[in-house]
Amino acid sequence: MTEAPFDLAVEGVSVAYANGHLALRDASFHLSGGTICALVGVNGSGKSTLFKSIMGFVKPVSGHVTINGAAVKVALKRNVVAYVPQAEEVDWDFPVSVADVAMMGRYGRMNFLRIPSATDKTKVEEALRRVSMWDFRDRQIGELSGGQKKRVFLARALAQEGRVILLDEPFTGVDVKTEQAIIDLLRELRAEGCIILVSTHNLGSVPEFCDQVVLINRTVLGYGPTSEVFTEDNLSKAFGGALRHFHFEHSTVQDHDGRAIRVLTDDERPLVFGKDGHLEYKDREGREDILRQREEET
Amino acid sequence: MIADLLTPFHYDYLLKAIWVSALVGGACGFLSAFVTLKGWSLMGDALSHAVVPGVAVSYILGLPFVLGAFVAALLASGAMVLVRARSRIREDATIGIVFTSFFALGLVLISRFPSKVDLKMILFGNILGISGSDVIQVAAISALTLLVLGLKWRDLMLVSFDPAQARTLGLPAAWLQWLLLALLSATAVAALQAVGACLVVAMLVTPGATAYLLTDRFGRLIWLSTAMGAFTSWLGAYLSYHFNGATGGCIVVLQTLLFLVAFTFAPKHGWLAARRRVKQDWTPPLDT
Amino acid sequence: MRDALWVGMMVAATCAMLSCFLVLRGWSLMGDAVSHAVLPGIVVAYGVGLPLAVGAFVAGLFCSIATGFIQRNSRVKKDTVMGVVFTGMFALGLVMFSRMESDLHLDHILLGNILGISRSQALQTLILGAVLLVVTWVKRRDLLLVSFDRGQAKVLALPERLLDYLLLSLLSLAIVVSLQAVGLILVVAMLVTPGSVGLLWTDRFDRMLLIAVGSAVASTASGILISYHLDASTGGCIVLVQALVFCASLAFAPKYGWLGRHMNRRKGKENPV
Numbered sequence: 001m002t003e004a005p006f007d008l009a010v011e012g013v014s015v016a017y018a019n020g021h022l023a024l025r026d027a028s029f030h031l032s033g034g035t036i037c038a039l040v041g042v043n044g045s046g047k048s049t050l051f052k053s054i055m056g057f058v059k060p061v062s063g064h065v066t067i068n069g070a071a072v073k074v075a076l077k078r079n080v081v082a083y084v085p086q087a088e089e090v091d092w093d094f095p096v097s098v099a100d101v102a103m104m105g106r107y108g109r110m111n112f113l114r115i116p117s118a119t120d121k122t123k124v125e126e127a128l129r130r131v132s133m134w135d136f137r138d139r140q141i142g143e144l145s146g147g148q149k150k151r152v153f154l155a156r157a158l159a160q161e162g163r164v165i166l167l168d169e170p171f172t173g174v175d176v177k178t179e180q181a182i183i184d185l186l187r188e189l190r191a192e193g194c195i196i197l198v199s200t201h202n203l204g205s206v207p208e209f210c211d212q213v214v215l216i217n218r219t220v221l222g223y224g225p226t227s228e229v230f231t232e233d234n235l236s237k238a239f240g241g242a243l244r245h246f247h248f249e250h251s252t253v254q255d256h257d258g259r260a261i262r263v264l265t266d267d268e269r270p271l272v273f274g275k276d277g278h279l280e281y282k283d284r285e286g287r288e289d290i291l292r293q294r295e296e297e298t
Numbered sequence: 299m300i301a302d303l304l305t306p307f308h309y310d311y312l313l314k315a316i317w318v319s320a321l322v323g324g325a326c327g328f329l330s331a332f333v334t335l336k337g338w339s340l341m342g343d344a345l346s347h348a349v350v351p352g353v354a355v356s357y358i359l360g361l362p363f364v365l366g367a368f369v370a371a372l373l374a375s376g377a378m379v380l381v382r383a384r385s386r387i388r389e390d391a392t393i394g395i396v397f398t399s400f401f402a403l404g405l406v407l408i409s410r411f412p413s414k415v416d417l418k419m420i421l422f423g424n425i426l427g428i429s430g431s432d433v434i435q436v437a438a439i440s441a442l443t444l445l446v447l448g449l450k451w452r453d454l455m456l457v458s459f460d461p462a463q464a465r466t467l468g469l470p471a472a473w474l475q476w477l478l479l480a481l482l483s484a485t486a487v488a489a490l491q492a493v494g495a496c497l498v499v500a501m502l503v504t505p506g507a508t509a510y511l512l513t514d515r516f517g518r519l520i521w522l523s524t525a526m527g528a529f530t531s532w533l534g535a536y537l538s539y540h541f542n543g544a545t546g547g548c549i550v551v552l553q554t555l556l557f558l559v560a561f562t563f564a565p566k567h568g569w570l571a572a573r574r575r576v577k578q579d580w581t582p583p584l585d586t
Numbered sequence: 587m588r589d590a591l592w593v594g595m596m597v598a599a600t601c602a603m604l605s606c607f608l609v610l611r612g613w614s615l616m617g618d619a620v621s622h623a624v625l626p627g628i629v630v631a632y633g634v635g636l637p638l639a640v641g642a643f644v645a646g647l648f649c650s651i652a653t654g655f656i657q658r659n660s661r662v663k664k665d666t667v668m669g670v671v672f673t674g675m676f677a678l679g680l681v682m683f684s685r686m687e688s689d690l691h692l693d694h695i696l697l698g699n700i701l702g703i704s705r706s707q708a709l710q711t712l713i714l715g716a717v718l719l720v721v722t723w724v725k726r727r728d729l730l731l732v733s734f735d736r737g738q739a740k741v742l743a744l745p746e747r748l749l750d751y752l753l754l755s756l757l758s759l760a761i762v763v764s765l766q767a768v769g770l771i772l773v774v775a776m777l778v779t780p781g782s783v784g785l786l787w788t789d790r791f792d793r794m795l796l797i798a799v800g801s802a803v804a805s806t807a808s809g810i811l812i813s814y815h816l817d818a819s820t821g822g823c824i825v826l827v828q829a830l831v832f833c834a835s836l837a838f839a840p841k842y843g844w845l846g847r848h849m850n851r852r853k854g855k856e857n858p859v
Binding site: 333334337339340342343347381384385386387388390391392393394395398399401402403404405406408409410417418421422495496497499500503504506507510511541544546547548549550551553554557561567568569572 | 608609612613614615617618622656659660661662663665666667668669670671673674676677678679680681683684685693696697771772774775777778779781782785786813816817818819821822823824825826829832836842843844
């Protein structure tokens with residue numbers, strides 16, 4: 001799968017609510033594939049509005065979104081934009097099976113009657129196998145666990161062969177194992193040249209798998225590589241007082257503890273900053289410089 | 299011309315009917331504030347249809363219609379709660395199924411005893427022509443509803459808005475919910491006589507919705523919707539004398555017109571106001 | 587009588603198929619609203635001399651468009667807006683009707699009069715009903731996707747607005763078709779109950795469609811026969827039979843009925859996982 005890298009440009013986008021208030025003003029950023037980019041901001045910061053304008057759900061009052069130089073509408077016709085909804089947005093009582101949902105990714109490529117061809121069926125099978133959900137293909141979607149549900153919708157995006165993939169809060173209600181599986185899959189997709197845009201308030205996971213970040217608070221405050229943009233300063237700007245701070249005094253971090261800090265949380269992974277950046281990296285590739293620096297300090 | 303317009307006021311029974319419908323309108327208007335707040339439109343529609351078999355049975359047996367209607371309304375609410383709690387059918391579909399079944403039962407009953415019940419009266423209401431004892435029942439229900447609402451509206455508001463808080467304050471939340479439902483059934487029965495089964499829901503929704511566009515205060519919302527309900531019902535009943543007795547139609551058309559005016563011109567929540575705002579309003583981002 | 591049976595069954599099948607979508611989308615109130623809102627359309631069409639179906643269709647569509655517009659542009663909840671709009675239109679219809687000299691029977695519009703249907707009307711209904719059935723069946727997958735996940739439909743550049751309007755148009759036409767059979771007050775039962783029955787019996791959409799249609803056709807046919815023998819309101823009998831079928835499903839459906847759930851719970855207790 002080597003296509004020309006994809007390119008997403010959001011330029012000066014402003015979006016208004018029905019009551020006339022602006023939800024987003026003059027938002028601009030550029031991304032090109034493959035990348036996994038996090039969209040970070042508090043609730044009500046315009047995250048979902050930005051998502052909606054990239055998907056063409058809302059029309060900006062000014063500015064425009066282009067995908068590979070073409071307007072969103074054109075891009076949608078080519079079926080290159082795929083999205084994975086939040087679990088709450090889906091009616092899980094619906095009488096559709098896992099395979100039905102994955103097949104919905106193919107509708108744009110089918111004929112008028114939406115009768116699946118052999119290609120459609122193989123693509124669906126491939127996608128379901130890739131997220132290891134093929135064995136569950138005949139299950140009604142409500143009978144799945146939170147992680148399985150997420151994977152089904154991810155399979156739909158795969159079956160659609162989308163090149164710009166939008167995920168809305170992909171890790172809520174998902175167990176740690178599935179989270180890792182999803183992250184691995186996203187990395188594969190990045191390697192294939194996809195643009196993956198993840199909206200999340202789960203800050204701790206961002207430096208782990210996202211190489212770029214867009215910070216928003218009713219406009220784009222900044223965007224770029226995670227190491228440059230996802231800093232303590234910028235985050236406090238984006239979140240204002242909405243972030244909880246845990247400050248570890250010198251006395252907490254003692255030499256006889258091996259200078260190790262353990263932070264236990266239940267659901268959301270905390271983001272931990274050290275002297276020159278993030279302390280906690282599961283994904284240490286490309287961070288050798290920081291590691292070396294730390295080594296030298298000790 | 300003038301004499302023509304004043305005709306209704308020369309007949310005692312017409313005058314009485316007009317004032318009674320104003321009373322019904324006021325009670326419905328008061329309640330509509332809660333219906334709008336709770337999103338109970340379909341419920342209002344459902345109850346107004348579900349009382350029909352009760353009314354039919356009462357007339358067939360010669361009982362006061364209020365009694366039968368009330369029993370039917372309670373049965374219907376019970377059935378809805380039961381089906382909703384124990385199946386995967388959505389709430390709206392449940393309500394739809396239950397109320398149409400009740401209404402169908404009423405129709406079958408009426409069609410078996412055509413001489414005892416006036417179907418037209420049930421469908422369209424006939425406040426200008428109903429019997430003296432029925433008028434008294436309607437007036438009594440409306441007055442009672444207004445009285446209860448007037449005394450307990452703060453409690454009911456709290457229960458509608460935040461049941462948990464109401465419970466922590468030691469209010470009997472479940473009872474208050476049932477009280478609201480009971481009042482809804484009672485007014486549905488009264489309004490049935492005024493505007494008929496099909497249009498009761500308008501009396502229970504439109505004034506509240508209109509007031510909701512005009513104010514942000516619940517107390518004021520109640521005043522507005524009660525006043526609008528009473529006024530439109532008064533005027534509608536009067537006008538309907540000239541419209542061949544389509545009382546319900548006249549009242550509800552008036553209410554809808556008021557709603558449309560509010561929707562367009564309301565100072566803060568109106569359509570024009572929103573359009574003006576698109577250009578002006580913008581709150582700066584936090585970092586500036 | 588035989589005409590009435592055929593017409594009733596066709597109407598039942600059409601409404602039942604649409605009811606699956608309405609039930610899944612939570613559009614019951616929409617069915618109720620559109621069915622009442624057709625009244626002014628019928629009255630105007632009668633006054634002007636157009637076919638009643640045309641007036642009804644336009645009015646039904648207007649109701650849903652007006653509801654959408656008001657809801658988008660105000661803070662009033664959707665169900666409330668719908669209540670305001672459809673009762674307003676129904677009231678307007680009543681007022682216009684009261685000012686008109688006509689031999690139109692309001693009872694027949696509101697409550698249906700299937701036993702008195704004429705040959706040509708029956709033929710019209712059958713043809714229109716068949717067209718509706720075919721269109722709904724052919725486009726069922728698209729309509730399902732729009733109901734299930736609008737976002738996906740939009741992302742695939744399916745004409746989702748158009749599909750919404752298609753569903754609304756089908757709904758309005760189905761209501762027009764069923765006026766004769768059950769009348770506009772009880773149409774909503776035809777548009778809600780069969781789909782709910784289907785949903786209780788299965789987890790597959792295509793099967794749900796077939797079950798809905800089957801149960802609706804059977805209960806309509808028996809309802810008409812019962813009403814003929816009891817000399818009772820036809821619409822009422824049809825809806826009551828459907829309600830009985832629903833109650834039976836609620837009790838006995840294998841997986842989602844009360845009995846089925848009870849058995850499953852027992853089974854779960856015997857061999858806990």
